[in-house]
Amino acid sequence: MTPKQAAYKLLRGYKLTRPTLDDLHAIISETGYDLIDYDPHNQTQAFKILADELELTPEILQQNAFTFSTGISHLLFIQEQLSTEEKRLALAHELGHIVCNHLQDPHRPSSVKDEYEANEFAHYLLHPSLAMRVISTLCRHSKLVIIAILIILTVIISSIVRQNQITRTKLYGEYYTTPSGKKYHKPGCSYIKDRTNLHRVTVEEIESGLYEPCKYCNIE
Numbered sequence: 001m002t003p004k005q006a007a008y009k010l011l012r013g014y015k016l017t018r019p020t021l022d023d024l025h026a027i028i029s030e031t032g033y034d035l036i037d038y039d040p041h042n043q044t045q046a047f048k049i050l051a052d053e054l055e056l057t058p059e060i061l062q063q064n065a066f067t068f069s070t071g072i073s074h075l076l077f078i079q080e081q082l083s084t085e086e087k088r089l090a091l092a093h094e095l096g097h098i099v100c101n102h103l104q105d106p107h108r109p110s111s112v113k114d115e116y117e118a119n120e121f122a123h124y125l126l127h128p129s130l131a132m133r134v135i136s137t138l139c140r141h142s143k144l145v146i147i148a149i150l151i152i153l154t155v156i157i158s159s160i161v162r163q164n165q166i167t168r169t170k171l172y173g174e175y176y177t178t179p180s181g182k183k184y185h186k187p188g189c190s191y192i193k194d195r196t197n198l199h200r201v202t203v204e205e206i207e208s209g210l211y212e213p214c215k216y217c218n219i220e
Contacts, residue, residue, distance in 0.1 A: 003117045006099050007124035008132055017133040019125060021084055024091040028076055031098050033067065037080035065090035067097055089122060096121030175201050177211055189217035 001009070010016075016023055028035055038047050040061040051061065054068060054075075064086065065078040076094055078087060096118035102110060110118075175184040176198040184201045185192045191214060192198055201211060 003096060003100060003121035004124045007096075007121050008128065010099065010125065011128055011132060017128065019088070019092070021088050021091070024088060024095065028091065028095060028098075031074075031095070033069075033074045033076045033098065036075055036077045038077055039080055065094050067094050088126060092122035092125050093118050095125070177201055182211060183214040184211045185214040186217040189214055191216060 010027065011019075014023065014027065019027070025035060036047075036050075038061070040058070043051070056068075056077075060066060061077075063079075064082060065076065068075045068077065076091070076098075078090055078094075082090065097110070097114065099121060100114070100117050102114040102118065174187055176187065176192055177184045178192065178195060179197055179199065183191075184206070205211060
């Protein structure tokens with residue numbers, strides 16, 4: 001799986017269009033990593049103890065963010081003084097290392113390939129294509145999408161039924177009948193001449209078999 005595919009799979013899975021800092025915190029937590037904010041210039045006593053145990057050098061602590069993974073603990077360190085956007089980028093990059101299964105040891109620098117993949121993952125995670133954003137939005141609002149589709153189908157079906165009804169009630173040419181008559185006639189037929197209570201027949205009425213053509217005016 002490429003870094004792009006991995007990023008898009010994660011976006012679909014979490015139904016995200018543009019992950020916020022809180023979204024990234026939640027995702028990282030679900031990967032099993034503990035997130036640790038620190039200030040390399042103002043370390044607490046507890047952090048100094050942890051840094052000594054992990055043998056984190058001053059050079060390592062100057063990085064914006066880094067991951068540390070052993071068989072027992074999985075940690076992601078990030079400098080607390082970074083801006084929100086800088087933290088988003090740093091966490092997305094480190095998440096790329098985690099998702100792409102890169103070696104998580106700050107004492108051994110990542111390869112150029114690993115860094116490239118982590119950068120590519122972060123790019124597609126934070127800046128997905130329009131199509132990917134649409135897919136994630138549809139996934140997030142799947143129930144609303146289904147309802148909208150059903151409404152549209154109902155409107156279309158109703159329109160078709162209504163149009164069929166209109167078509168069936170269209171006038172059957174210019175033919176007329178009397179209220180009590182059983183035949184339909186042309187306008188000049190002597191049987192209906194000078195009658196004022198004529199009814200113009202429709203296709204539906206003809207198809208019903210209620211009326212026959214008048215043989216006198218040659219309607220066959």
